[in-house]
Amino acid sequence: MTTPLALPFPADTTPGGFLLVLAILVPIIGILLIWTLGSRRTELVALTTLAIGAAIALAILTELTGTGSAVIYLVGGWRPPLGLALRADGLSVVLIVLTAIVIGAVGIFAKGQFGYDPDAPEKRAPTVFWTLLLGISGALNLIFLGDDLFNLFVAIELVTFTAVPLVCLDGKAETMRAALRYLLFALLGSVMYLLGVALIYSGYGTLDIALLKSVARVEPLLFIAIALMTVGLLAKTALFPLHIWLPAAHAGAPAAASAVLSALVVKGSFFIILRLWFDILPAEATGLGAQMLAGLGALAILFGSVIAICQARLKLLIAYSTVAQIGYLFLMFPLATGSEATPAFASIAWTGGILQLASHAFAKAAMFLAAGLVYDAFGHDRISGLAGAGRVIPITFIAFGLGGMSLMGLPPSGGFSAKWLMLNASVGEGQWWWAAVILCGGLLAAGYVFRVLVPAMARPLARIKVKGPVSRRRELVALALAIMALLIGFVPLEPAPLLGIGRGAEAGLLVPGGLAP
Amino acid sequence: MTGATFDTATLYGLCGAALVGIGLFGLVLDPKPIRKILAFNLVGAGVFLVFGVIARRGAAAGFGGDPVPQALVITGIVVAFSATALAVTLVQRLSSAATDAGQPGQAASVPPKGETGTPGQGDAAS
Amino acid sequence: MSLLADLFTVAAVTLGLVFFVAGTVGIIRFPDSLSRLHALTKADNLGLGFIVLGLLPQCAGVFDALKLLFIWLLVQFAGATGAQLVARVLRREERP
Amino acid sequence: MTETAFFDTLLVVTMIGLAIWMIVVRDVFAAIIGFMAFGLLLSLVWLRIEAPDVGLTEIAVGGGATGVMLLRARGLASAGDAMNAVPSVPFRVLVGVLAGAVALFLGALVVFPPAVAPTLAPLAAEHLASTGVGNPITAVLMAYRAFDTFLETVVVLLALIGVWSLTPDGAWGARPRVASADVPAPLLLLAQWLVPLGIVIGIYITWVGADEPGGKFQGATILAAMWMLVMMAGLRSAPALSSRRLRIALVVGPAIFIAIGVSGFHFAGAFLAYPDGLAKPLILAIEAGLLISIAAMLGMLLAGPPLEGDRP
Structure with missing residues (x-):
């Protein structure tokens, strides 16, 4: 009556595979050290761990570009389907490096913050903050490297348990309320995801993504499973209309935490959706679902941007802008699956989407850090009270402006390249309506960015009251992130070969010449 | 796919399906957080x-x-318990914070003007 | 022999069940909390006691039988404590 | 209808009825008690579908510890911290239809399963000997998918840190308050007599888990319950968050796991692989460490964060 599925995992551990284990393990070791060594060394341990983590990320990148194929590790030497595999392809390595850079920058930004005093008894906020920052970096690495759907479930739970306490680090009632709402959405997402995992196991007897890719059949079971998992992950990614937890949570967290939450954490669950749709679901089965996801994405762009324009507080404005920018990511789904007639446009859309993800991460981190500095300087973040603020802390506002440029899609920013590639793909594939949404979203983004920037840079009517000095180091961190968002706009406007390593056709390297503008 | 089979496992599978439906209904609709946590379980x-x-x-x-x-499933049960613990503690702290402020219930959801959770502020006082 | 043991098991377990049913009816029907508590402890003590007694002949070895008896003792202990604690709360509520 | 089918049906009907009652009943306290009863029934179900290990976990963690946790918050939440407004009728209908659809689809998939039920049981059995343990579930948790188990303990640790992060600033480092002002005499007696027994049972269940149903999670839950009992009876106060001994107890399990896992790089050719012949002793060493850590984590999760400062 029953037969085992005798699918051997197609590959062995590759030489650099141990790096994948280290990328997950090192942050966890850092956490254990923080909790045994005591407060005196918390910050030192955390920053050292982040530095080592960044080195590991670069090592994985080198390994991947060196060999030109996926890096694989079979944990415990057990071969899936029985065991667990870790696998880094071009997509995962881009996200790992991105995460290392952003979290590293946030670490430098947050150094010395949270009432930190190495000689005083241990305090709550610094201990918790550094622990959770390391936790998020380890958990995200696990999401990007995990090749097993249940392993990914553990990873998203790790993300939840680190992200939620960050939201209410200040211990105020309204942030705890936001954190609880976030937690309930995240838990709803987790159970839906787990239900899908169970169904997939019932159909195929394996949870390994690489194996599933080879055995997945177009059948109701797979559709229902993927639909449940996608809805669950959408709740965590905060795609419209499941975004309602996001603005209060992201705006309530301390600036350093908001930067990580908005730039990276929502991308973690998005990454798993990408895995499900592009790595498991057979290409011919994505049609209607992909259009629906993009439709929600379009609504998110329009709705999020309009609400952002109406916000009175800077951090809420930035948070609603995240709601809108997440929408762009979902335009990838119909564009990057493409059609057989236009494979080239599919890979253009794929590159554009990932570029959007990365540029938004840099830009949004820069903007949230800038908002934190605004708060430090003036003691509030009411937009109406920021007239002339740009003359007091120019670097902060330059960082904010450069980040905003990327959100609007002005050349030569990363956001411009991303949106340009997606525009190209949507026109090329004849799905022009997405192009209209992209353009419209850019105009609306200009609306909310300039609404802050123009009065801030103008000569104020009255002298603005300054509450405290702003650390130059922190300003420079925000600026550096904003410049990163700008710099990745200079990558050539064509499908990036790195993204295709170890992947299938959608990120294919078949680039017909002359597509670049 | 084959025809329907009906045995003990199927019966309990249907029970599981019903529990998912009932729980989802409560999780989304019940306004009280503690009931939502119960429904999540x-x-x-x-x-x-x-x-x-x-x-x-x-x-x-x-x-x-x-x-x-x-x-x-064993792993999942332990993870669900951890989630419940975090959620319950949030509810507990939230209601004690609301009581401390002398404004039970909803009042705390409207942030006082100018109060953002920016680093350093909450802890500097301690 | 085995038939006799089976008969004993059926009889004792049935008797145990009767106590459980009676206890449950008591919990539902009795008017005040103290009487309900009384019904509950009766079900716990006697009901479980007869069920354990009935299962003893079915045990594979002495160790299994001891485990069963041990479980009954633990339930007695926990049940008695629980009943005491509930009663304590009830009395405190009555007093003011 | 055979007797077992009758029993199964009765169980299912009772559970579904209880579940619906839990959703609709007004009294939160009643709903929580209902949930604990539900947990007991659910663990019976696990026995009926041949998963005694899961049944033990369900009764210890799912019904027991979760129920206790929910009870801790019941009185506070009834005041009415509503998360959302009472939903409108169309929204109720919409959610009802969606939840019903999910249940229907699931039910359909349960009734019409794939022609061949895929299973990893033969594969798990084939390699069982090399892990040195007799219980296949322990082999999955500690060998084939040991990485999951390791990460799971990290999840619980981070959940605990998350719970502790909700400590009011003045109370950081203090002891959580568990015991009430006056401890009832029967509770004290129970704690004095039951705890030694409970510790033995907890360790036994962990030990026996290598070959029979049981394991560290179930054993650790019993230990945590005993610890709670000791704290509630006031025999020992809860440890302070800043306590060095507590911190070490929390990290010892994951640390041993990492140490043995990393030494696998060198001695067994892979992270979390065990050298030939040493699998069972190493697994037992990890489980011993995890027993301490998980018991400490679960106990402190149940105790909750300290709410007022009394630094030791």
Whole structure:
């Protein structure tokens, strides 16, 4: 009556595979050290761990570009389907490096913050903050490297348990309320995801993504499973209309935490959706679902941007802008699956989407850090009270402006390249309506960015009251992130070969010449 | 796909499916957070049960069920408990914070003007 | 012999069940909390006691039988404590 | 209808009825008690579908510890911290239809399963000997998918840190308050007599888990319950968050796991692989460490964060 599925995992551990284990393990070791060594060394341990983590990320990148194929590790030497595999392809390595850079920058930004005093008894906020920052970096690495759907479930739970306490680090009632709402959405997402995992196991007897890719059949079971998992992950990614937890949570967290939450954490669950749709679901089965996801994405762009324009507080404005920018990511789904007639446009859309993800991460981190500095300087973040603020802390506002440029899609920013590639793909594939949404979203983004920037840079009517000095180091961190968002706009406007390593056709390297503008 | 089979496992599978539906309904609709947490645990129980039925159907090699999904359920139960602990503590702190401020219930949801959770502020006072 | 043991098991377990049913009816029907508590402890003590007694002949070895008895003792212990604690709360509520 | 089918049906009907009652009943306290009863029934179900390990976990963690946790918050939440407004009728209908659809689809998939039920049981059985343990679930948790188990303990640790992060600033480092002002005499007696027994049972269940149903999670839950009992009876106060001994107890399990896992790089050719012949002793060493850590984590999760400062 029953037969085992005798699918051997197609590959062995590759030489650099141990790096994948280290990328997950090192942050966890850092956490254990923080909790045994005591407060005196918390910050030192955390920053050292982040530095080592960044080195590991670069090592994985080198390994991947060196060999030109996926890096694989079979944990415990057990071969899936029985065991667990870790696998880094071009997509995962881009996200790992991105995460290392952003979290590293946030670490430098947050150094010395949270009432930190190495000689005083241990305090709550610094201990918790550094622990959770390391936790998020380890958990995200696990999401990007995990090749097993249940392993990914553990990873998203790790993300939840680190992200939620960050939201209410200040211990105020309204942030705890936001954190609880976030937690309930995240838990709803987790159970839906787990239900899908169970169904997939019932159909195929394996949870390994690489194996599933080879055995997945177009059948109701797979559709229902993927639909449940996608809805669950959408709740965590905060795609419209499941975004309602996001603005209060992201705006309530301390600036350093908001930067990580908005730039990276929502991308973690998005990454798993990408895995499900592009790595498991057979290409011919994505049609209607992909259009629906993009439709929600379009609504998110329009709705999020309009609400952002109406916000009175800077951090809420930035948070609603995240709601809108997440929408762009979902335009990838119909564009990057493409059609057989236009494979080239599919890979253009794929590159554009990932570029959007990365540029938004840099830009949004820069903007949230800038908002934190605004708060430090003036003691509030009411937009109406920021007239002339740009003359007091120019670097902060330059960082904010450069980040905003990327959100609007002005050349030569990363956001411009991303949106340009997606525009190209949507026109090329004849799905022009997405192009209209992209353009419209850019105009609306200009609306909310300039609404802050123009009065801030103008000569104020009255002298603005300054509450405290702003650390130059922190300003420079925000600026550096904003410049990163700008710099990745200079990558050539064509499908990036790195993204295709170890992947299938959608990120294919078949680039017909002359597509670049 | 084959025709319908109906055995003990199927019965409990249907029970799991019903629990998921009932739990989801409560999780989304009940306004009270503690009830939402309870409903979340119901959905979890349903999902685990479906997983367990899948394990039962995979009985082979002399085992009463496929040990892999059973082990996954054990992991899942512990994770769900941790989630419940975090959620319950949030509810507990939230209501004590609301009581401290002398404004039970909803009042705390409107942030006082200018108060953002920016680093350093909450802790500088301690 | 085995038939006799089976008969004993059926009789004792049935008797145990009767106590459980009676206890449950008591919990539902009795008017005040103290009486309900009384019904509950009766079900716990006697009901479980007869069920354990009935199962003893079915045990594979002495160790299993001891485990069963041990479980009954633990339930007695926990049940008695629980009943005391509930009663304590009830009395405190009555006093003011 | 056979007797077992009758029993199964009765169980299912009772559970579904209880579940619906939990959703609709007004009294939160009643709903929580209902949930604990539900947990007991659910663990019976796990026995019926041949998963005694899961049944033990369910009764210890799912019904027991979760129920206790929910009870801790019941009185506070009834005041009415509503998360959302009472939903409108169309929204109720919409959610009802969606939840019903999910249940229907699931039910359909349960009734019409794939022609062959895929299973990893033969594969798990084939490699069982090399892990040195007799219980296939322990083999999955500690060998085939040991990485999951390791990460799971990290999840619980981070959940605990998350719970502790909700400590009011003045109370950081203090002891959580568990015991009430006056401890009832029966509770004290129970704690004095039951705890030694409970510790033995907890360790036994962990030990026996290598070959029979049981394991560290179930054993650790019993230990945590005993610890709670000791704290509630006031025999020992809860440890302070800043306590060095507590911190070490929390990290010892994951640390041993990492140490043995990393030494696998060198001695067994892979992270979390065990050298030939040493699998069982190493697994037992990890489980011993995890037993301490998980018991400490679960106990402190149940105790909750300290709410007022009394630094030791």
